[in-house]
Amino acid sequence: LAARVLATKVGIAGGAVYVAYDSGLLGGSEQGSEALQKARAAVPPAIEEWMKYFGLQTQLPTIPNIEFSPVQAWNSGVRWSISRLSEAPTKAGEMTTQGVQYVRELLK
Amino acid sequence: MSERELGRKLDRCLADGVIKLGTGLGLGIVFSVLFFKRHTWPISLGSGAGLGMAYSNCQNDLRSHYLLHRNQKVER
Numbered sequence: 001l002a003a004r005v006l007a008t009k010v011g012i013a014g015g016a017v018y019v020a021y022d023s024g025l026l027g028g029s030e031q032g033s034e035a036l037q038k039a040r041a042a043v044p045p046a047i048e049e050w051m052k053y054f055g056l057q058t059q060l061p062t063i064p065n066i067e068f069s070p071v072q073a074w075n076s077g078v079r080w081s082i083s084r085l086s087e088a089p090t091k092a093g094e095m096t097t098q099g100v101q102y103v104r105e106l107l108k
Numbered sequence: 109m110s111e112r113e114l115g116r117k118l119d120r121c122l123a124d125g126v127i128k129l130g131t132g133l134g135l136g137i138v139f140s141v142l143f144f145k146r147h148t149w150p151i152s153l154g155s156g157a158g159l160g161m162a163y164s165n166c167q168n169d170l171r172s173h174y175l176l177h178r179n180q181k182v183e184r
Contacts, residue, residue: 009142016135025127025128025131028169029120029121032120033123
């Protein structure tokens with residue numbers, strides 16, 4: 001019995017490793033990104049199949065096409081912060097003069 | 109290497125890293141549950157190995173631009 005349990009375990013583990021190897025998950029960068037694209041394309045039909053199987057004909061809320069691109073956001077974020085940094089000394093000078101004026105008026 | 113090419117390579121590196129981390133995590137969980145009595149170390153080992161594979165792939169990918177490849181004819 002112990003041998004059978006061990007054999008099933010080895011079978012499951014070996015199968016998992018084989019599936020990972022076969023779908024190119026452990027290969028080079030090209031294979032990996034291909035596998036990711038395939039998976040992303042295959043997810044909605046798979047979800048539909050599962051819904052039909054369970055008899056739920058509800059309309060799956062379509063994932064809103066998010067117009068947010070991390071790359072664009074990052075680039076614009078970098079540009080914004082660097083421009084703020086370059087303006088910072090001037091702004092700081094202005095704010096100190098304003099602050100000094102304000103305090104002077106208070107002390108009059 | 110042009111900036112566009114570099115950008116594409118870095119994108120591939122990131123995607124590859126995510127995939128290999130996930131794969132390593134998954135395989136680590138499988139092995140931890142099946143053979144190692146639900147200890148944590150196979151999971152960390154798997155994710156670490158996945159990240160290392162991704163790093164090595166990325167390194168080779170970025171270096172390949174500066175190496176001479178066999179399919180390129182060498183002009184004498």
